[in-house]
Amino acid sequence: MKVEHVIVLGHSNCGGIDALLRGSDDALVGEFIDQWVAIAKPAREAVLRDLGHKPPRLQQKACEEASILISLENLLTFPWLARRVEAGTLVLHGWYFDLDMGKLLSYNPDNGQFETLA
Numbered sequence: 837m838k839v840e841h842v843i844v845l846g847h848s849n850c851g852g853i854d855a856l857l858r859g860s861d862d863a864l865v866g867e868f869i870d871q872w873v874a875i876a877k878p879a880r881e882a883v884l885r886d887l888g889h890k891p892p893r894l895q896q897k898a899c900e901e902a903s904i905l906i907s908l909e910n911l912l913t914f915p916w917l918a919r920r921v922e923a924g925t926l927v928l929h930g931w932y933f934d935l936d937m938g939k940l941l942s943y944n945p946d947n948g949q950f951e952t953l954a
């Protein structure tokens with residue numbers, strides 16, 4: 837794999853995340869929810885724990901963003917990939933497309949925020 841950049845792209849109004857948030861634990865392990873959504877299950881748990889009292893719209897966005905970060909962490913569990921990131925020959929990006937604002941944002945690990953891409 838000669839690529840130098842890998843982008844994990846999440847987006848607003850995501851049906852997969854919606855299913856993840858609203859589904860029961862039983863449904864998550866069921867056949868209706870794809871495996872990639874199951875990977876984001878820790879995001880669901882964190883959102884329900886920390887933002888359970890917030891409006892659903894805010895929970896959804898937080899879960900969408902957290903899922904991007906989990907996917908990035910998941911990528912780093914592949915040793916060959918982690919080695920390349922460490923060596924600086926591969927850069928991972930977490931992007932979020934906000935459909936309502938028509939904006940593309942990128943995760944900044946320095947401040948933990950998704951920032952508008954120039």
Ligand SMILES: [Zn+2]
Binds near residue numbers: 849851853
């Ligand atoms: Zn989606």
